[in-house]
Amino acid sequence: MGIVNELEGLLPGREGQPSDGLPKYERTTFDYVTIGVGYLVMPLGLVLALIRFFGTHYKNYRKAVNYSLLYHVFVGGFVQMMGFLLYSIYSDDGIDVMTLIIMLILFALVLLLPASAFAKRAAKARFRFSQLANQYVQLITVGRVRYIGNLADRTGQSESDVNRDLIYLKKYGVLDSGLLFSEGADTEPEAPVNQADSSPFSSSGGQTVYQPPRPQQQPKSIRCPGCGAQNTVSPLQSKSCDYCGTTVSYS
Structure with a gap:
């Protein structure tokens, strides 16, 4: 059982966005075989x-992997057609x-356009x-x-989706494996500790003073210039494009 820190769920030493600890694509042996055959x-x-798509696409964490498989298959088809053309030329x-x-x-329209999509x-x-x-x-x-039901209501997911997602997050250490969740929904969920102290309308002197919450930057989906x-891309960071290697900056 993992050790829960003061945030009650997030493992010690994890900084930045919690999702940074997740793999880019969680591929199985079947996925690698599919790419090779493609x-x-x-x-x-x-x-x-x-x-693979129709068998696992109901899982939230599999959607990106399944689209990636189709991308590689269509790129593979284009590579094969280029080989055929080279053979025909010589x-x-x-x-x-x-x-x-x-x-x-013709090959670009039939194969590369779907691959790009x-x-x-x-x-x-x-x-x-x-x-x-x-x-x-x-x-x-x-x-x-x-409560699984409360998480489902607040995220817009089904309870079965929430269960699968939580198991996945625990698997990669984003959540402590020792956390326990109850089925169903709690009609009166527990309020966070020191809720009054953290309210944007409260002050230390007991007077009602509006304190606007500080905006928090979130990761953004940015189009690669290449x-x-x-x-x-995470806030105030840059990364190499997943597909062409061009540097993409947070802006």
Whole structure:
């Protein structure tokens, strides 16, 4: 059982956004096989990716991975077609330049456009789950919510989704594995300790004085200037694009 710190749920030593501790993509052996097959035999890779998609897409943390699989399969198909064109160019019955250009445009439309769309969906799904994970941690550590039903109501998820998400967050240490949650909803959830002291309308002298809350910067999904893909960037930081390596800054 893990040790709960003063925030009651967040493991000691974790700084920044809680979702920073989650993997970029949690891929299984089946996922790696699918990617490999996609770059070798695109139709078979697509079948495997769709099996994975329809079998696991109901899980919040799998959505980004599933879109990423489809991205790799379509890129793999384009690579295979380029190999076919190169073979045709250097064969005895080589294709002419105009035919080559037409085929390149056709393959780009059929394969690279869907790949780009799936890449954007993967980035958006990663960002949304990161935001959801941060919301879970906020509700659990600050709001002290310990009922699955209350978490479901406040996040807009089903109770089964919340259960799966909490297990996933515990698996990667975002939440303490020793935390226990009750099924259903608490009609009168416990108020946070020192709630009156932390209210923006209270003061130490007992007078009612409005104190505007300080805005807190959140991670944003920013379009890469190089390839246009969406990337999740933490406040006051920069990162390399997940797809082309271009530096994306928080702004």
